[in-house]
Amino acid sequence: MTTPAAAPVPYAEFDGHPATEDDLRTAAFFNYGHFTAMQVREGRVRGLRLHLDRLDGANRALFELPLDGRRVRELIRHALRGAGVVDGSVRVHGFLPPGATATTVMVTVRGPARMPTGPKSMMSVPYARTVPHLKRPGEFGQTYYGNLASRAGFDDAVLTLPDGSVTEGSFTNIGFWDGDSVVWPQAPALLGTTMALLEQEFPGMGVRSRHSPVTLDGLGAYRSAFVTNSQGMAPVRRIDDTAFTVDEELMRRLEAAYERAPWDTV
Structure with a gap:
């Protein structure tokens, strides 16, 4: 069986579907929102609860709406599958485009990263x-x-x-x-x-x-x-x-x- 090729990175999904041109216009022209950045290794994250709490707290502060952690976790898993990776630099962004009543969640996946350790x-x-x-x-x-x-x-x-x-x-x-x-x-x-x-x-x-x-x-x-x-x-x-x-x-x-x-x- 042939293993499916990984998607090109950076890879982006909006609310669980691969980013369209219209989606990317939202991020480009309406960037009032919030995000968190995490390193994923083998589908795991250190301090995941801290990231989920950060997203929920910021969403309430900016939009007066909760951001359910279970939904966020599923969207991260979906984006990792879409990118075809288990290791990566993942960002989760929350937006509320004009006229919207629910938060739009963008998940991006890039290659794994580590801070250079030199002084x-x-x-x-x-x-x-x-x-x-x-x-x-x-x-x-x-x-x-x-x-x-x-x-x-x-x-x-x-x-x-x-x-x-x-x-x-x-x-x-x-x-x-x-x-x-x-x-x-x-x-x-x-x-x-x-x-x-x-x-x-x-x-x-x-x-x-x-x-x-x-x-x-x-x-x-x-x-x-x-x-x-x-x-x-x-x-x-x-x-x-x-x-x-x-x-x-x-x-x-x-x-x-x-x-x-x-x-x-x-």
Whole structure:
């Protein structure tokens, strides 16, 4: 028997059917909505409940409508089958096109991805996202400042408030290590799923963590730093002119904590 060929990636479905031109116009011209991004391996996801809760919460906040997790799981499974893969980078988007009374769900599938693990240099930029607790498409400011940092010779940008408070990376959470605890900036930011999973698993690893204000002029108080997102984590070697120790033991402990998080079948 001949195995069916996998669909070209990126692959997209809308409400369980392969994307049509009309569907893609919705995404292109009406991008008021929300999404979550996840890495799928063998049909499983770490922190799936966090992703489903994020989608439901954002859908209620934007459209005053629930987004049923069982429906979302079925749409993800259907899109993976349509793409002919069990491993991939999956995004689930929620839209409410003009005149619609039910949320349109777009699921996209790309190849698997992992964050490069090399130490990152980051440039501070004066930018704060609107309603940062919601994950939304079309984030011009984050992309703009990320590109600006790249052109200046940095790997990425770190977002800051007018008072110099550090909030998050352009598309990452950022954490700091003071030699005793992981410190997450106490500031408006998206709660990333990898960050949430680390916090969930830290107690079992004997790792302390806390949320506390972090400012650019106070970066010298921290020995090391790192960033996380759905693709993994990486150490930070400097922010602007402040250098950090690339602590390989710390990164091993973070990876071990993340590996403790269970896989959920989609």
